[in-house]
Amino acid sequence: MSGVLVAVNVVHELIRGPTRWTAIDKRPVNGPVSVGVLGLIGDRQCDTRYHGGPDKALYAYAAEDADWWAAELGREIPPGLFGENLTxxxxxxxxxxxxxxxxxxxxxxxxxxxxxxxxxxxxxMGIRRFHQRFARTGRVGVYLKVLQTGTIQAGDPITLDADA
Known part of the structure; x- marks a missing residue:
């Protein structure tokens, strides 16, 4: 299994969500980005009870699933729209x-x-109860733990590491 990193997304601005402040407004950045054990340097999580920490340091989402949503919703789904760090x-x-x-x-x-x-x-998304619809599809992406820090950037290859 192999793929490519389409975009590295960090918080653009904090916004007021339905119940609390959120750092879901993530957008692509150019060039290399340092990755620490708690995620991308320059990124942020607001509600650390549910987001962030070592086991949720990064959130990855597939461009193929974003393309599916774009067709389903009839709108563009740019990298970072769902709050993912890695597209x-x-x-x-x-x-x-x-x-x-x-x-x-x-x-x-x-x-x-x-x-x-x-x-x-x-x-x-501006769609009432969209998070429930999103969850029902199973196209939710994954949280990642950082085992080895370093730098990443759009265009980097992604491979399954069978030796790790």
């Missing part, structure tokens, strides 16, 4: 197994869990 292409992110390890450039990550979307996703 991928060529990986079966939806079918990724917990414990699976990916090498992204010089960084090593481990799939820890699928995303459980909250109401802030509905607010971001």
């Amino acid at each position: 991928t292409r060529g990986l079966d992110v939806t079918g990724a197994a917990v414990g699976e390890r990916w090498r992204i450039g010089e960084v090593l990550v481990e799939v820890r869990s699928p995303r459980t979307p909250c109401g802030n996703l509905s607010g971001r």
